[in-house]
Amino acid sequence: MIWDWAFALEILPTLARAAVVTIQATLLGFVIAALLGLAIAVARIAVPRAGWAISVLVELIRSTPLLIQIFFLYFVLPNFGIVLDAFAAGVIAIGVHYAAYCSEVYRAGFDNIPRGQWEASIALNLSAWTTFKDIIIPQAIPPVVPALGNYLVALFKETPLLSAIAVLELMQTAKIIGSETFRYTEPITLVGLFFLAMSLVSAMLIRGVEELLNRRTIR
Amino acid sequence: MTEQPMVRFDKVSKRYGSLTVLDGLDLDIGRGEKVSIIGPSGSGKTTVLRMLMTLETINDGVIWVEGEPLTHMQKNGKLVPADTAHIRRIRSKIGMVFQSFNLFPHMTAMANCIEAPVTVLGMKRADAEARAAELLEMVGLGQKKGHYPSQLSGGQQQRVAIARALAMRPKIMLFDEVTSALDPELVGEVLEVIRRLGREHDLTMLMVTHQMGFAKEFSDRVCFFHQGKICEQGPPNELFGAPKNERTRQFLHAVLEAG
Numbered sequence: 001m002i003w004d005w006a007f008a009l010e011i012l013p014t015l016a017r018a019a020v021v022t023i024q025a026t027l028l029g030f031v032i033a034a035l036l037g038l039a040i041a042v043a044r045i046a047v048p049r050a051g052w053a054i055s056v057l058v059e060l061i062r063s064t065p066l067l068i069q070i071f072f073l074y075f076v077l078p079n080f081g082i083v084l085d086a087f088a089a090g091v092i093a094i095g096v097h098y099a100a101y102c103s104e105v106y107r108a109g110f111d112n113i114p115r116g117q118w119e120a121s122i123a124l125n126l127s128a129w130t131t132f133k134d135i136i137i138p139q140a141i142p143p144v145v146p147a148l149g150n151y152l153v154a155l156f157k158e159t160p161l162l163s164a165i166a167v168l169e170l171m172q173t174a175k176i177i178g179s180e181t182f183r184y185t186e187p188i189t190l191v192g193l194f195f196l197a198m199s200l201v202s203a204m205l206i207r208g209v210e211e212l213l214n215r216r217t218i219r
Numbered sequence: 220m221t222e223q224p225m226v227r228f229d230k231v232s233k234r235y236g237s238l239t240v241l242d243g244l245d246l247d248i249g250r251g252e253k254v255s256i257i258g259p260s261g262s263g264k265t266t267v268l269r270m271l272m273t274l275e276t277i278n279d280g281v282i283w284v285e286g287e288p289l290t291h292m293q294k295n296g297k298l299v300p301a302d303t304a305h306i307r308r309i310r311s312k313i314g315m316v317f318q319s320f321n322l323f324p325h326m327t328a329m330a331n332c333i334e335a336p337v338t339v340l341g342m343k344r345a346d347a348e349a350r351a352a353e354l355l356e357m358v359g360l361g362q363k364k365g366h367y368p369s370q371l372s373g374g375q376q377q378r379v380a381i382a383r384a385l386a387m388r389p390k391i392m393l394f395d396e397v398t399s400a401l402d403p404e405l406v407g408e409v410l411e412v413i414r415r416l417g418r419e420h421d422l423t424m425l426m427v428t429h430q431m432g433f434a435k436e437f438s439d440r441v442c443f444f445h446q447g448k449i450c451e452q453g454p455p456n457e458l459f460g461a462p463k464n465e466r467t468r469q470f471l472h473a474v475l476e477a478g
């Protein structure tokens with residue numbers, strides 16, 4: 001028999017615990033990506049002199065595989081005295097990697113703000129901080145929520161990479177179950193289904209948020 | 220002028236690459252004076268206002284506001300480029316109204332008017348709202364406080380923009396073709412507000428306009444710009460009634476012909 005229901009049911013609690021780790025990694029990683037990405041995009045405008053260095057950094061992060069960045073944080077940084085546990089290293093790597101992508105999304109959002117909004121802010125003598133916080137960011141973010149949402153889903157689907165440094169997320173747990181029981185069909189299928197279900201749910205949530213924002217901004 | 224001028228342009232030049240937009244501009248504006256700037260398209264009128272609002276850097280010369288340099292600081296008797304704190308302190312004396320309104324679209328009329336007073340002047344929210352309500356009342360929009368810009372006509376938006384600028388209590392107000400983007404039937408209501416400002420407030424006003432009738436009736440002095448220089452200036456009845464310069468005559472003729 002190819003599919004064993006009893007076995008599937010038996011491993012479900014273990015997988016469920018691992019799913020919690022996957023979701024934690026996703027959410028923490030995305031918080032880093034969203035905030036650091038915003039900080040990068042703001043720095044690009046607020047500190048023009050740093051623009052070149054920031055571009056190089058973003059390009060570097062985007063042009064190298066996430067897996068290498070994960071390995072770098074986990075295996076190379078300890079040589080420089082920075083020791084991170086696997087979960088922390090993995091989440092930071094994913095967060096920084098997607099921050100590079102998110103920063104480009106925010107940048108597009110900022111680019112779409114008419115020059116007159118900046119000029120009115122100067123004429124009213126607003127500080128740079130207030131200009132970003134009250135004028136630019138509230139107008140720039142709603143239109144880019146769908147793009148950010150897509151990166152949330154993409155980031156989520158890349159969390160299995162963390163199994164490469166033995167974080168006990170879903171994929172790693174499934175692999176362990178497989179190697180211990182010599183049955184891979186159920187654990188791998190269940191993990192796949194979980195990702196499918198979560199991706200669909202997130203897509204729906206993102207659409208909901210999008211509609212909410214549209215209703216609030218288009219009057 | 221014995222009294223110190225409110226604004227002094229001292230040999231100010233502005234270039235974009237090889238294009239000289241303003242060429243050694245000298246212009247004094249007295250306290251409370253209403254000055255209109257007229258001239259053909261591209262003659263540098265907008266640039267004058269934008270430099271004073273610090274939206275544009277200058278290549279040469281110094282702009283003085285109440286005897287203090289705008290984008291420079293005096294250090295050991297020398298003028299050095301000013302830091303942000305200095306620029307913001309001088310800039311707080313100046314307000315500007317734009318051709319395209321530039322209201323914050325995600326904020327109500329009221330929120331537009333209290334944003335700067337609360338965040339820049341540190342006013343209490345309630346005080347800022349009371350003051351903004353007075354100003355919106357003055358521009359005839361007491362009933363529209365809770366409206367968003369997209370719910371207002373162009374004329375109403377421009378009047379909110381005027382109230383928003385006034386909320387910062389500037390001494391100098393700059394108007395750059397503030398009625399050019401409006402449907403003709405909405406021009407009057409905005410000009411009426413500006414007229415009222417001129418009468419009731421002790422403001423120094425500098426406006427770029429194509430409304431010759433308004434410039435004539437409203438201003439103390441009219442400056443005719445041509446190719447980055449003041450070609451002719453004087454009281455409106457002289458400049459409009461008996462222009463001395465050939466270029467001024469040509470320009471006025473063309474404008475009156477078109478109007």
Ligand SMILES: Nc1ncnc2c1ncn2[C@@H]1O[C@H](COP(=O)(O)OP(=O)(O)OP(=O)(O)O)[C@@H](O)[C@H]1O
Nearest residue numbers: 235238240258259260261262263264265266267427
């Ligand atoms: N950012 C810029 N880069 C290059 N050239 C510019 C820039 N801004 C303005 N100019 C040029 O400077 C000149 C003066 O422009 P300005 O906007 O001051 O003219 P203006 O007198 O206000 O004209 P208008 O009546 O059409 O508004 C024009 O030739 C314009 O093309």
Ligand SMILES: [Mg+2]
Nearest residue numbers: 264265266396
């Ligand atoms: Mg202009």
